Amino acid sequence: MELYKTNQLSIYNSLSKDKEKFTPIHAGNVGMYVCGPTVYSNVHLGNVRTFMSFDMVFRYLKHLGFKVRYVRNITDAGHLENDADVGEDKISKKARLEEIEPMEVVQRYTVDFHNILNLFNFLPPSIEPTATGHIIEQIELIQTIIDNGFGYIVNGSVYFDVHKYNETNDYGILSKRKLEDLIHNTRALDGQSDKKNPQDFALWKRAEPQHIMKWPSPWSDGFPGWHLECTAMSTKYLGEQFDIHGGGMDLKFPHHECEIAQNVAAKGTAPVNYWMHANMLEMNGQRMSKSTGNIINPDQLLTGENDKFSKGFSPNVIRFFMMQSSYRSILDLTDAGLLASEKGFNRLMDAVSSLSKLEISKATSKMASETIASLKLKFYEAMNDDFNTPILIAHLFDGVSLINKLKAGTETISETDLNNLKSLLHTFIFDILGLTTISEVNEGTDKLEGTISLLIELRNQARANKDFAMSDKIRDELLAFGIQLKDGKDGTTFSLS
Template identity: 55%
Template sequence: MDHQLKIYNTLDREKELFVPLHAPHVGLYVCGPTVYSDAHLGHARPAITFDILFRYLTHLGYKVRYVRNITDVGHLEHDADEGEDKIAKRARLEKVEPMEIVQFYLNRYHKEMDELNVLPPSIEPLASGHIIEQIQLVKEILANGYAYESQGSVYFDVVKYDKDYHYGKLSGRKLDDVLNTTRALDGQSEKRNPADFALWKAAQPEHIMRWPSPWSDGFPGWHCECTAMGRKYLGDHFDIHGGGMDLVFPHHECEIAQAVAAQGTDMVRYWMHNNMITINGTKMGKSLGNFITLQEFFTGSHKLLAQAYSPMTIRFFILQAQYRSTVDFSNEALLASEKGFERLMDAVSRMELITPSKSSNVDVSDLEAKCYEAMNDDLNTPIVIAHLFEGAKIINNIIAGNNTITAEDLDKLKGVFNLFLFELLGMKPDANASGKREDAYSQVVDMLLEQRLIAKQNKDWATSDKIRDELAALGFIIKDTKDGTEWKLTV
């Protein structure tokens, strides 16, 4: 299969032909969640985005090692220079062990990802399980002269690094601008510059989670975990590193600096970032307090929700925008996604009602090629969906008797939906929607049979036979009994 996938490389700010380092093997690393509360819609987007990439690379024949880390201690989040450990804080309030908090929310996250039909990664390492690797990374950076120890903590020397390399090449920032916009925090006199970030922090007495190191009992800085675990499982050089656009600076910028400072070369070839979920034009996230959790979407329990939305509606909603575009939450948009997905699923089910003809007067030959073209263009899922709606229109016209299709072309059409809607976009039949459709079908059939009964009572045999025969043509078996009329669908 020869498909030329182009992906947008954040580092070079352009679409590039994807050429793996060690074909047919591909190394993919994606920043996963920090587990101290329920996942929200903003967590679903990177999970779904890189699930699509994982699926497509696998489909193209690559052997993908997909690593998605879990940040399982709150003080590894952000710069580890300020604030309280979120996991430790929640553990203290609930009077449980910190890892009980981690396990509880990690279990919920896995369940929600399964409901969204997100495939599990090849490896899902925990930050707390790779302290040794992070300490080793810090040692290498110190040995190469790009870090310094201060009062038991170790900081990355951004100014010295920038003299030899370019700090800011991923985000496009210049060091002077970073220095001018980085605020000095209380208790940071141990830093040489406000922009220097923590590689290792000496733990204060109240810190619950701490590890011994050559410098102090403490904990790693947030940025260390991805660099250390990426190297461990994918090597010093690997293909793709992904995450949300909000991670470009400082997290991924610091990752690049750490890797270069430790080994002298870049670790990652392609950087990919999905854009944000917004609500009224503002980023949806925990820090802003405007987020809606996935469970609230699934149950409809949030005050901003007009109803409950199924996991497949959420997935379809996210895929209707290209991953580098923002997606603005609204009930109207979600309702439109729900109806749009139902239309596609109705078309899929109605294909089973089609009786092939000896000739086709519809052209389905290029539908697959157009879907591939969209996928190869930086995973342009909304264009793929638009082409699937073209396929649905063809199906509906055939059902209506306006067109005909051969068995061969019908198999092609089924193949397109099976491949792109289910295998690559990861959609699956929505149990709730299926139930609604079945209820609607039952009500319509019952209504027609009631009209047939009235026709029979009026001795309008022509109308009675017409309703029976047309239902039979659609696959319904109608049986009159002494207690009334029974029916069932045979296709």
């Protein structure tokens, strides 16, 4: 029997602000859409955290036996500065500043996006559509909204009539904002005179002569609104109604609110059953911001070439650090937090790699069997509780405690139980959390052990030659990297501290 039939998953739904039992529209199948990047600059760590959260969700849904169609788009047109309806297209601006074609900008930063995600061991989505590849669908969607009385044309641009929509629907159903409050708090802005009301948003913008990226439409040569593209692409590949829509918390309003309004206006139905939002990534207790300089790129964190962290950290450690916090919680990126995660990750990997060296007992250990069964139950309970990865990781270290008892000989394990334990840990550490595969861990461990053995041999030679300064230097510098040497009557061993 498929796991999804025996495990009940609950998801926190931003629409209801409550955890709800997950019931897909079509049994055994899940449609999930996540708003992808606007490819005008290098992907930043906040984006990485959001996409990593939904990579984990994708992995767990697949593990439960669902057939998942995961759609994550690429925004390569129509996203104006400051998420507004006026101003310059972010990609066109980058192309103008660098004196290259807009599609060169798109290609450069799409490649960067994929390269960074590959470093962090992301699974590719099922479909990765682009906004420019779906102009026809967006034009057709706009025409339907106009025909249904919720869109109006002014000077070649098309706007969504929020006030008309709100007469029979709830604009603010997701963000819990009231239109009256939005009206009260709206300032009069230059360039919005074409709109009936400042709260209306663009479905299609007429392009000025200098605008580079534009397409013909029944209304003008122009480009689609940023909100529209996600409605067009999500419904094209997942249907008028689908199961999960994800994205960063910052997209809830206005982007996702507008998506709901567009779908209701065009199709007569709300598009999504479960709205999921990943929370923000801070650094050293402050919001990440280019204007304040409190920002770091993934490659800077990986290499250590920055002035904010004491060293570089591996993709595995960074991923492990992010998985130690709920996707719905604000996560503070700090040096101390990463160093602690590195120690925890090394301890977990050390335990996993030692499984192949454990001695098998011919007799079945009741305690080991019960512990493994309990761990399995706790792992699923954690993940079924809105993908609670920090609780899962806490229970993984309960598994480490069992392994340490087996290593010390205070507990025994049968071959069957050992294979069950290996399979269980492999599934949740590598398949679901998305950490590096077991073969790569073993390969890395072998290389580490070989390197440390060589250094221990050099240290022994230094001690034999009474070069105690060199001996102490090797010991102390290894300790600085979290590797502790232990001298005993049978020689020198090491452990990861």
